[in-house]
Amino acid sequence: MSKKSKETSYISARESRRISKENIRITKKLDKRLSRKHVPEQEYLTQMRDEGNVVEFDNLHTYFFTDVGTVKAVDGVTFEVPVGKTVGIVGESGCGKSVTSLSLMQLVQRPNGQIVDGAIRLNLGDKAYDVAKMPIEAMQKVRGNIVSMIFQEPMTSLNPVFRIGFQLDEVISLHNPQMGKEEVKARSIESIKMVGIADAEGIYNRYPHELSGGMRQRIVIAMALACNPRLIIADEPTTALDVTIQAQILELLRNLKSEINASIMLITHDLGVIAEMADYVVVMYAGRVVEKGLAKEVFLDPRHPYTIGLMESKPVINKTVDRLYSIPGAVPNPVNMPDYCYFRDRCEKCVARCQGKYPPEIHVSDTHIVSCWRYFEEGAAK
Numbered sequence: 001m002s003k004k005s006k007e008t009s010y011i012s013a014r015e016s017r018r019i020s021k022e023n024i025r026i027t028k029k030l031d032k033r034l035s036r037k038h039v040p041e042q043e044y045l046t047q048m049r050d051e052g053n054v055v056e057f058d059n060l061h062t063y064f065f066t067d068v069g070t071v072k073a074v075d076g077v078t079f080e081v082p083v084g085k086t087v088g089i090v091g092e093s094g095c096g097k098s099v100t101s102l103s104l105m106q107l108v109q110r111p112n113g114q115i116v117d118g119a120i121r122l123n124l125g126d127k128a129y130d131v132a133k134m135p136i137e138a139m140q141k142v143r144g145n146i147v148s149m150i151f152q153e154p155m156t157s158l159n160p161v162f163r164i165g166f167q168l169d170e171v172i173s174l175h176n177p178q179m180g181k182e183e184v185k186a187r188s189i190e191s192i193k194m195v196g197i198a199d200a201e202g203i204y205n206r207y208p209h210e211l212s213g214g215m216r217q218r219i220v221i222a223m224a225l226a227c228n229p230r231l232i233i234a235d236e237p238t239t240a241l242d243v244t245i246q247a248q249i250l251e252l253l254r255n256l257k258s259e260i261n262a263s264i265m266l267i268t269h270d271l272g273v274i275a276e277m278a279d280y281v282v283v284m285y286a287g288r289v290v291e292k293g294l295a296k297e298v299f300l301d302p303r304h305p306y307t308i309g310l311m312e313s314k315p316v317i318n319k320t321v322d323r324l325y326s327i328p329g330a331v332p333n334p335v336n337m338p339d340y341c342y343f344r345d346r347c348e349k350c351v352a353r354c355q356g357k358y359p360p361e362i363h364v365s366d367t368h369i370v371s372c373w374r375y376f377e378e379g380a381a382k
Helices: 003-035 097-105 136-142 164-175 181-194 200-204 213-225 243-260 271-277 295-300 305-312
Strands: 053-066 069-082 086-090 113-123 128-130 147-150 231-235 263-268 280-285 288-294
Touching (some): 053 097, 069 113, 069 288, 086 097, 086 271, 097 147, 147 213, 164 181, 164 200, 164 213, 181 200, 181 213, 213 243, 231 243, 243 263, 243 271, 271 295, 288 295
Antiparallel strands (some): 053 069
């Protein structure tokens, strides 16, 4: 190895050690804040901007501190989930959809992953909490009770060594300690019936591996709905299922939402699912929201070049093409994000302003918002 190569290698190693020490210092400080016990409720009480929302993400930043630098997985995300509505979050893999939902559940892998800035206001009806400030002790009473999550892979969500009934009973008894054993079992069987499974008593005594993929997905949904949550987070709930089962699961979610008057935060990369299920759409790219609005606004009048690219890349029935459209280029490195629009280097519709800073939120209408310099007018930006 040449002298220059050795010097470069030494500098890289030294820089890596410096980054690691700095990351350890930051993560310990943030981790200590959440690990405190017996924290007064006043410290994380907050006020909703709109009482009609069940949750409000306000300039949320969730970072992962690694040896090579800080990964800004969620970098200033702002949107709301109204009560009784379905909000679809769409974007390619790695855009920050799942990390946003995990931040709300405080399930980001700690200590490397941390919420470093912003607020997540959760409406409990009579009061509101800032999830970003809540200690773990308080969050355990909310998770699975007020907010529940349907995970992407049912086989990894269910414990293979415990029966279905035991796992359902555990969720219900944890949040309802006043209930007796028989009451808990009855609620579990009722939850299984609610998701359209006929032989609820038989399924109650089975192990996860004895069920089909569709049945396991229904059990995961039953666990999420067992305590009648105000918000259901569905993270790619139909990805591993065939088309027929997908339709059944989506119909099930739609009906259950009406029955318990819950809100749904639907995370997917499937635009067809979003079009069928969502009242509102949030489009994410590289950790930021690039467009959001009513589903009909985003689908019928997409404004951001990334959203337009997503629409053009999906197949259309009765339309013959030689090759499906694909957005050129690649997502920027999440460790060293640019200070200009993250989509600029892939965009085919750039204007002169795109050479400047990252665009602000621009209101196309009262409910339709886009972050793109093509629609900038003085006074239109938020």
